[in-house]
Amino acid sequence: MYDVLAHTPLFIWHPHSPLMGGRVNALTSAVDLYATMLDALGLEVPGSTHSRSLMPLLLGSVREHREWAIYGYWGSTVNVTDGRYTYLHPCREDVEATCYSTMMIEPIDWFAPPRPKLHATAGRFLPYTDSPVWRYTARSTSRHGSPLLFDIESDPEQQENLAGQGASEEAAMRTLLINALQELSAPPEQYERLGILLP
Numbered sequence: 001m002y003d004v005l006a007h008t009p010l011f012i013w014h015p016h017s018p019l020m021g022g023r024v025n026a027l028t029s030a031v032d033l034y035a036t037m038l039d040a041l042g043l044e045v046p047g048s049t050h051s052r053s054l055m056p057l058l059l060g061s062v063r064e065h066r067e068w069a070i071y072g073y074w075g076s077t078v079n080v081t082d083g084r085y086t087y088l089h090p091c092r093e094d095v096e097a098t099c100y101s102t103m104m105i106e107p108i109d110w111f112a113p114p115r116p117k118l119h120a121t122a123g124r125f126l127p128y129t130d131s132p133v134w135r136y137t138a139r140s141t142s143r144h145g146s147p148l149l150f151d152i153e154s155d156p157e158q159q160e161n162l163a164g165q166g167a168s169e170e171a172a173m174r175t176l177l178i179n180a181l182q183e184l185s186a187p188p189e190q191y192e193r194l195g196i197l198l199p
Contacts, residue, residue, distance in 0.1 A: 006071045018060045026065040048128040080177040087173035088148040095193040096137040
């Protein structure tokens with residue numbers, strides 16, 4: 001998934017923001033809207049959520065929000081960006097992806113399954129929620145065979161792959177991806193699917 005598909009515009013109006021009418025280049029994520037709304041209403045943001053309030057950014061008390069943003073296609077490539085470089089890490093097609101969902105959806109095709117997932121199990125598998133979810137596997141689909149790395153500052157259309165050319169940024173971005181997965185409490189099978197060996 002290239003940045004053009006994931007870089008969605010975010011417009012926010014806040015009556016006390018000194019940034020009204022301006023543009024902010026900080027990295028954000030769609031999940032941040034949850035914490036932002038709670039914060040704006042004076043409610044506590046649960047410590048277990050991945051969401052981070054945008055209020056400090058909106059009120060001008062900080063200029064940066066996230067060190068990274070992670071995204072990609074479900075069951076396929078996982079991408080990470082630091083705002084300057086974007087790293088696309090391929091998956092192994094011989095390792096199935098694991099779906100964690102409150103519904104038995106078809107994660108790759110239409111969201112209504114053609115039949116029940118008879119091999120699914122239910123339980124509290126996710127460390128950041130007490131809600132039980134279904135867990136079942138689906139095929140992984142590779143979109144490219146080796147990592148891709150782009151300097152989105154000098155190459156915003158992502159035409160020149162820097163991966164495999166000895167760029168120090170490739171190792172740094174791969175480490176950033178691993179750190180992001182660990183911070184998000186990614187399940188162990190995700191690392192296997194991505195062919196990532198943890199130290």
